[in-house]
Amino acid sequence: MKWRPWPHSLAGQMVWILFIGVTLALISSAAIHLYDRNEAMVQMEGLQAAQRFASIVQVMEPLTPAERAKLAPILKTSNQFVALVDAKDAPQIDHSTEDARAGRLKRLIARYLEGEHPILVEVLPTSTEQHPMQGMRQMMRHRHHMAGGGPLFNHGFSYIARVQLSDGRWLAYHNHLPEEAFIWPWHLLWSILILIVVVTALAFLAVRLVTRPLARLAGAARALGHDLRSPPLDQSGSREVREVVTAFNAMQARIVQHVQERSAMLAAVSHDLHTPLTRMRLRVEMLKEAKLRDALLGNLTEMENMTESAMDYIQGSEGMEEVRLTDLPSLLEELEESWREIGQDVTVQCCDLSPFPLMPRSFRRALSNLIQNGVKYGKRVEVKATMHGERLRISVADQGPGIPEDQMERMLRPFKRLDASRNSKTGGTGLGLSIVDSIVQAHGGKLTMRNRPEGGLEVILTISKKAFLS
Template identity: 40%
Template sequence: MMLRFFTTTLGQIVSIIAVSSAATFLLFILLLSIFDPTPPPPPPWPWPAAYRIAMLVETMRSAPDEARAAIVAGARRIDFSIALTQTPRACNGLGQDAQKLQSALQSKFGDMLPTFTIRSCGSDDHATDIQALLPLEGRTLEVLTGDTKADRFFRLTLPLMSTLSFLCVAIAAMSAWAVWRVTGPLRRLAHKADAFGRDIVMESIDEEGPIEIRRVARAFNLMQERITRSLRERTRVLAAVSHDLRTPLTRMRLQLQAGQAENVRAKLLRDIDLMHSMVASAVSFLSGAFLEEEKEWLDLGALLSTLCDEFEETGANIQYEGHEGIPFFCRPNAIHRAVTNLIDNGLHFGSRVVVSASIEQDRVVVDVADDGPGVPTHRIEDVLQPFVRLDPSRSSRSGSVGLGLSIVKEIVEAHQGQIELRQREPNGLIARIIFPSSAFARPTMDAHFAR
């Protein structure tokens, strides 16, 4: 369980924080022991011990007998053991430290102290290796002391160590809490991603946490939305195509069952072309094949003029109003298809179509206007959606599955443009395509098309 925890982001960051806190703690202790900002050290050996012994003897002499035991207990330290006894057990050594203490007592306090004896006990504990025996009113005051060499860590007291430990633990705890707050959105994102594999229809994940995590959550939401929309559109296109294919298939079956195949060849071919058109339109919409085409520069005005001429040759009442020489960076086949769809719609619902192109306020504007019945204002947004037809019951337009304007919208938006539908006075519909200035040619391209 612990090993699994340390494989998570939270566990690894907590480990880094714990190790860095411990290293900081040890480094702080090391620096404190080397560069201690406390006052200067006490006088060298043996003067601290000599002063303590002299003051202790003076205090014991002036104190009543019943208070001496308390004085002895209060004066004890790790390096200063005191006992008031009748029969002391004297040591017999006389080391260099013992001689130094004896000389210090004689030179400074010789007239204040009674006859005393200083000896070395040869103990392994240097803090109580020297014995001082001083007579005191029928008893002997025994003092065990020693030269405590500078202990580097003698100033690291319990309060200081506790403070440092609490500081490190608090930093680690607060850091772990902060990391948990940061990784929380990641955990929820992982849970959502796992659940998304089982249930496509889900609520969007909250975009919270640091900006990088919010970006990941936003990207996940967009991905989920695109996948959901794609699946829904695929379902709708399958339903629409399967529904619309029934009519030509039924007609073909009846014609063949009637045994008049030799007389209905043209009708069969027309129905096959109709089915092919519906399937091709649906597949093209779902695959977005136009996105694979490479962009190139072309003269948009010339393209629209040529397209109108081709429709006019088939007997259509169509006119291009606009000038040529509009450099445009686009996918030519995709733009050709988008404008063709708009012209087809206009010619189907109206008797005359006018195509125009112009540059207005640093943008390219293409209008395809017809004189048909138009579209009700409240249904304008609907007809841009896939598989939407204003009167699906009539199915008056052969081969239509309601994708013409949807394909136009996809192509225009792929060129960073937008399409607008508006009513035309006194009757008809205007399909307006607006491309941003980024699609324009630079001056060098203007010179290219001027040649």
């Protein structure tokens, strides 16, 4: 099965759009949060470090060189180093390329120092892997100035601040914000994932609530195509859904009324025509000239057949008959016997067919029309019925000339006939296959035709119980 990134259903498209939108929004907000978090931590740690360094300067300033040398190692911690550097060994910093963070830290240290002291601040690279040569030079220079004070960390925010004391010596202070302050907050990632899952699940439920009435309406529309007497939809749900359901039920009622009025009109016309046709038949039968009498009787018979066929077509397309569980073997055997009684070669094969929901009178008419066509054009007719799960398949095959492939679809239209059949012997109304097709469609089935390799036409009726009853 080919995977499609964009779903075809309305529910899938809405859920997909909400999922992408929520994910992008959460990722964007998380990125902004992490950036602000890092900035806030750097500023807070920088403020605390500036206060500590200013306090160290204030303590070191009044002491003698010997006292300063004793105090410097005591101030050493895991994250800070303090050392005294002679003025001749102090490095020169290019202020034109001063880092913005170095400038902020320099201003913070100056704020907490009393009096004017020359201040130099140098921000060190955060990773020697990203800046191998520069990081090595910084590390060597730091160790030189700190007199072996310890290694630099490769993560976090590290800097060296220098303040010149009153005696000209420089007090160097190296501070490193702990690595733990910059560890990726995995709990934030889990929170985002949980939020995405919860929002997507709620969006799916909301979309299902919105699209479920559409699926119910589509099912009702399919049922209406099979059975005009299907019950109206329950008017439940939101206001918009109830309005759509009300309009659909009203449309169904108007369609049923229109079909009933049309059927009543055709039945009345058929009934009204039956009386004058009967009178004409009686008068024609009284004619003495046999040739004229037979010709007129043939015309009357054709008119009666056309009237009956038109009524059969209307009734079959309406699907107004009640659906019942039908004993298919009995129905097929009755058809076989009725045709054999009039001397036609019709055989039926059916294997263990369980009762199937059908409109029995209409379905019998469809099979009779197919057998009649087969007998008329193919002499011998074979009917075979099989059941595949809940799917019924009935084939009616004859040994006639068949139908050209390009004419098969045309033959299912009302009042359409092949040119070869338009004669007094085999001609008809052109409604036989149309009636069968309309009846099969009313059962939710499908009619297909094919020319057999050994000769003759095979018409296949396929009806699904699930599709019909839905």
